[in-house]
Every structure is written in C-alpha cells, then in structure tokens.
Amino acid sequence: MPLLHELQLGEQLNECVHQTRRADFALMLAMLADDVREQSQFILPSSQQINSPSNTEQALRAQLELAKAAPISLETMDDISSFNQAQLVQANDLETLRLQNHLNPKAISFRNDAKHIDTQVMTNTSVHCQAKHKQGQSKTVMNQTLSFNAKLWLNAVQQSLVKAPLVA
Structure with a gap:
C-alpha cells in the first residue's frame, strides 16, 4: 500500500525536522504519493448530475x-x-x-476498450498510479477522508509549546 498522507509516517517527519536529518526527511516526502487528489483534505463528497x-x-x-x-x-x-x-x-x-x-463518418478506433492502456504508457507512470490501475480504480481515490479532532490537535500544540526550550 503506498503512502497517501503524512499521518502514515507518524512522528517520523517531525523528528527528522528537529534532529536536522535532511536526507531522511527528503526520502519520506519522496515516498508520499505525488497525486494531490489523494491527500485527505482534497477528498470532496461526490454529487450526482441530473440530466434533463x-x-x-x-x-x-x-x-x-x-x-x-x-x-x-x-x-x-x-x-x-x-x-x-x-x-x-x-x-x-x-x-x-x-x-x-x-x-458517412468512419469509426475512430478499431476497438472500444476504454480500460486499455498501452504498456509503454503504464511504465511511464508512478508506482501509485500503476497500483490503482491494477486494482481497477483509475477514477476513484484510494485515500479516505480523515476525521479531525480540533480539541486534541490544540492540546498537542499546547503540549509542544510547553515542552519546547525557551529561546533567549
């Protein structure tokens, strides 16, 4: 399963920043999915279009x-x-x-297979895209909307401020 958002990495990104481990930080960011639509904050509820x-x-x-x-x-x-x-x-x-x-219009293509993608095209895509294609979910988003608990987040920010060293 590819990495879809930072929460799957836990506290590792934060630790890399505080310990100035730039290579580890860059590696973890590179492992995240490059498709922005997979990030939790961009998953919107779907609506149905009514055709008159x-x-x-x-x-x-x-x-x-x-x-x-x-x-x-x-x-x-x-x-x-x-x-x-x-x-x-x-x-x-x-x-x-x-x-x-x-x-008398002629057919545009010899076959009508909307799911057919040439192997040369698939090898040029990301690993995340290839995994989605294998699962048959080319138009769906693999990630799920995450719930956000503002109270816990504010408590975590307050805890980090209390534990942070004073800057003089």
Missing part, C-alpha cells in the same frame, strides 16, 4: 441538425473495408475523402 431529457445527445443533435456521430469503434468486420481510402489519397482527391467522411 432536453440535454441528451440525440435531442441536441436533432435541434442543431447535426449529422450522426462517428462511431467509436468498428461494429462488424465488414466495416474494415470502409477504411480503404488509399485510392482517393493516391488520386489527390482529398475533398471527396473529406466529404465522404462527413456524410
């Missing part, structure tokens, strides 16, 4: 008189033949190619 029937894609396309949307991926193996546009490109007839694509 007038804002659906089909209603907006009809209202604006737009052509049908290009499919994301090939639906049948016969659709592969629609990608054969080499004759138009060879004849330098790019206007016809563009017109055909606007009248």
Whole structure:
C-alpha cells in the first residue's frame, strides 16, 4: 500500500525536522504519493448530475441538425473495408475523402476498450498510479477522508509549546 498522507509516517517527519536529518526527511516526502487528489483534505463528497431529457445527445443533435456521430469503434468486420481510402489519397482527391467522411463518418478506433492502456504508457507512470490501475480504480481515490479532532490537535500544540526550550 503506498503512502497517501503524512499521518502514515507518524512522528517520523517531525523528528527528522528537529534532529536536522535532511536526507531522511527528503526520502519520506519522496515516498508520499505525488497525486494531490489523494491527500485527505482534497477528498470532496461526490454529487450526482441530473440530466434533463432536453440535454441528451440525440435531442441536441436533432435541434442543431447535426449529422450522426462517428462511431467509436468498428461494429462488424465488414466495416474494415470502409477504411480503404488509399485510392482517393493516391488520386489527390482529398475533398471527396473529406466529404465522404462527413456524410458517412468512419469509426475512430478499431476497438472500444476504454480500460486499455498501452504498456509503454503504464511504465511511464508512478508506482501509485500503476497500483490503482491494477486494482481497477483509475477514477476513484484510494485515500479516505480523515476525521479531525480540533480539541486534541490544540492540546498537542499546547503540549509542544510547553515542552519546547525557551529561546533567549
């Protein structure tokens, strides 16, 4: 489990500061997750967006008189033949190619797998990101909101002030 917030380190960060152990302090900060969204103070409650029937894609396309949307991926193996546009490109007839694509949009991709990420891309991400992808939680935050007890925090601050040496 990656380090998500400073509380997992306990008092070690504080001790490194007071004992001027810069290397240990830098190492511990480097081990923390680099994604700010994983920090407890940035986890916000989620809200649901209500879609009214007038804002659906089909209603907006009809209202604006737009052509049908290009499919994301090939639906049948016969659709592969629609990608054969080499004759138009060879004849330098790019206007016809563009017109055909606007009248009958071709699929954007060969496959419709939103969860597929190339291995070269995954090896370039952080260890924390790779762990989230393996767990299948690419859009969720692994960290949980922490409860904050202000009274205990103020008592801890008061205790540290009392125990701190006097500066002359």
